[in-house]
Amino acid sequence: xxxxxxxxxxxxxxxxxxxxxxxxxxxxxxxxxxxxxxxxxxxxxxxxxxxxxxxxxxxxxxxxxxxxxxxxxxxxxxxxxxxxxxxxxxxxxxxxxxxxxxxxxxxxxxxxxxxxxxxxxxxxxxxxxxxxxxxxxxxxxxxxxxxxxxxxxxxxx
Amino acid sequence: xxxxxxxxxxxxxxxxxxxxxxxxxxxxxxxxxxxxxxxxxxxxxxxxxxxxxxxxxxxxxxxxxxxxxxxxxxxxxxxxxxxxxxxxxxxxxxxxxxxxxxxxxxxxxxxxxxxxxxxxxxxxxxx
Numbered sequence: 001x002x003x004x005x006x007x008x009x010x011x012x013x014x015x016x017x018x019x020x021x022x023x024x025x026x027x028x029x030x031x032x033x034x035x036x037x038x039x040x041x042x043x044x045x046x047x048x049x050x051x052x053x054x055x056x057x058x059x060x061x062x063x064x065x066x067x068x069x070x071x072x073x074x075x076x077x078x079x080x081x082x083x084x085x086x087x088x089x090x091x092x093x094x095x096x097x098x099x100x101x102x103x104x105x106x107x108x109x110x111x112x113x114x115x116x117x118x119x120x121x122x123x124x125x126x127x128x129x130x131x132x133x134x135x136x137x138x139x140x141x142x143x144x145x146x147x148x149x150x151x152x153x154x155x156x157x
Numbered sequence: 158x159x160x161x162x163x164x165x166x167x168x169x170x171x172x173x174x175x176x177x178x179x180x181x182x183x184x185x186x187x188x189x190x191x192x193x194x195x196x197x198x199x200x201x202x203x204x205x206x207x208x209x210x211x212x213x214x215x216x217x218x219x220x221x222x223x224x225x226x227x228x229x230x231x232x233x234x235x236x237x238x239x240x241x242x243x244x245x246x247x248x249x250x251x252x253x254x255x256x257x258x259x260x261x262x263x264x265x266x267x268x269x270x271x272x273x274x275x276x277x278x279x280x281x282x283x284x
Binding site (some may be wrong): 022045055057085092096098099100103106 | 212213245271272273274275276277278279280281282283284
């Protein structure tokens with residue numbers, strides 16, 4: 001009986017912090033009416049110096065165009081393991097994409113930055129269209145992008 | 158233990174994987190037909206061709222197919238063999254391989270994040 005209680009206790013101790021450490025975040029990227037084909041976007045995290053850390057989402061399904069998401073491509077090395085299972089459709093001009101995920105708490109208020117690279121066929125590529133620190137204070141504050149992104153905001157729950 | 162069959166099987170698997178992953182055309186340039194010929198062929202079939210450009214060794218055509226759908230198609234430059242066709246209208250990105258968009262999709266599969274900072278698969282919607 002004691003063994004069972006011990007096992008249950010151990011399981012609880014191991015499980016509870018696992019949930020406590022993850023936080024739901026929604027990243028909303030609104031595109032301007034640039035009038036071209038669907039935009040390829042890379043949503044990813046870097047450290048404070050802009051060094052690539054992790055891919056959050058890639059919009060656009062043809063991997064041969066990923067090289068146009070230039071900073072992300074350089075940081076990730078276009079290594080498929082970095083984006084496998086994290087890709088979806090490109091985003092049409094004027095639309096808003098919402099990416100919601102459970103992010104490890106240690107990434108917030110720890111000097112990491114959220115970045116968006118963007119590219120559209122036959123139009124220019126925008127490295128670091130959006131650069132914003134990932135902080136509790138920055139949650140809900142909309143910022144303007146430099147390229148096809150009209151506005152970007154993340155919300156921490 | 159005789160590992161030869163295993164090695165052969167594994168090698169074949171690897172080779173077939175890389176062959177499938179390659180969507181480039183590799184026709185020798187000497188054998189390429191003019192893109193104007195492709196335009197004429199397609200227009201004779203009822204296409205409205207907007208543009209033909211070279212992409213990864215293929216002719217990439219944007220236009221409307223005989224059914225009026227806006228499409229992007231890739232053809233081998235030497236044989237004009239169709240390599241890939243993708244519909245671009247109605248916000249559908251389906252192509253012959255049956256890929257689908259993730260708009261309004263909600264999935265929760267196993268964690269996919271390489272460093273484990275993202276739990277589960279993100280939910281993505283487009284408004």
